[in-house]
Amino acid sequence: MRTPHSLKAALAVGALLLTAACGSSAGSGSASSGLNPPDLKAQSKLGENEGQVNLIAWAGYVEDGSDDPKVDWVSGFEKQTGCQVKTKTAASSDEMVSLMKTGQYDAVSASGDASLRLIASGDAAPVNTGLIPNYKDVFTGLKNQAWNTVKGVNYGVPHGRGANLLMYNTEKVKPAPTSWSAVFDKSSAYKGKVTAYDSPIYIADAALYLMKTKPSLGIKNPYALDQKQFDAAVDLLKEQNKNIGEYWSDYLKEISAFKSGNSVVGTTWQVIANTAQSEGAKVKAVIPKEGATGWSDTWMVSAKAKHPNCAYQWLNWIISPKVNAEVAEYYGEAPSNAKACKLTADKSLCATYHASDESYWKNVHYWTTPIQQCVDGRTDVTCVPYVKWVQAWTEIKG
Incomplete structure (x- = not known):
């Protein structure tokens, strides 16, 4: 299913229709223990950046300034890493799953209804969060959850929630x-x-x-x-x-x-x-x-990624405090990085979206693929x- 859009993002891309998504409940990754995904191994170390990364994303998640010159978290990434970003905006989770199967894309911003499908099919690779420095600052309540973690193995990094x-x-x-x-x-x-x-x-x-x-x-x-x-x-x-x-x-x-x-x-x-x-x-x-x-999107790396090092760089970048703050504010969601809350232009954003109020999220049952x-x-x-x-x-x- 598709995820929420802020009004700004909607105006930027037009009045997009939301598509069918899917859910999961709050809880640990053990809830998805019934899955037996292929025995894939996470990347053990980072190599040289390949110069390009191909992403599948919801509209509003990978802004490069073309819709609004003031909204651009791609150019800084390209300058810092040398990885040129190419983005395919998807209209539905079904489309994301299909695109990931082609092997032409390196990473995807999967919603809960797509993530377990990608894990079960072997299209998403386990992710070594030790290679993603900003992961340590992700809210604890978003880590090791049923929609992106199977038998203790992480398959991505949380983007935000609502x-x-x-x-x-x-x-x-x-x-x-x-x-x-x-x-x-x-x-x-x-x-x-x-x-x-x-x-x-x-x-x-x-x-x-x-x-x-x-x-x-x-x-x-x-x-x-x-x-x-x-x-x-x-x-x-x-x-x-x-x-x-x-x-x-x-x-x-x-x-x-x-x-x-x-x-x-x-x-x-x-x-x-x-x-x-x-x-x-x-x-x-x-x-x-x-x-x-509720929902929480996950950035996942393709098991067939041709540019895995740039994909890892993107995962680290998109959850970095400043960028995560900008995306959350533009899109209309709670950021995943705890340090992002001090960097939003609207200083009340994290309070409005209950970003750090884990007691609030205990009553939210996050989308996860029914299987x-x-x-x-x-x-x-x-x-x-x-x-x-x-x-x-x-x-x-x-």
């Missing part, structure tokens, strides 16, 4: 909602004005709600659903569909819908809430009592894989 929040119109939705029941069990109260994220990964939002409200289902991880659990989440979303006014994929349209009153409650990102408020919308966004889903090997550790059942999530999403929307 939560999927509940946004509501403060004048139309009263009392102020504290639960996802506002968009599930009580959605009929706002019939036609409920909005939801248009992606198969949204099934995890329903699973998270059921995990907290129907413990008899035994859901422990919203991305590890056996058939009974999966069917319950799908049924809940089919009921919700009757009250949905719009599934949003272009978040500029979501802002417009909340401003006009066509939407009054639904899922959102912090950057959307901030922008809507700045444009006069009477909205607030919260993490409900059940918690929330047949249940990522919650169960071995007595088979979980529903991502391809089935995609099929079900089509049925849910009718």
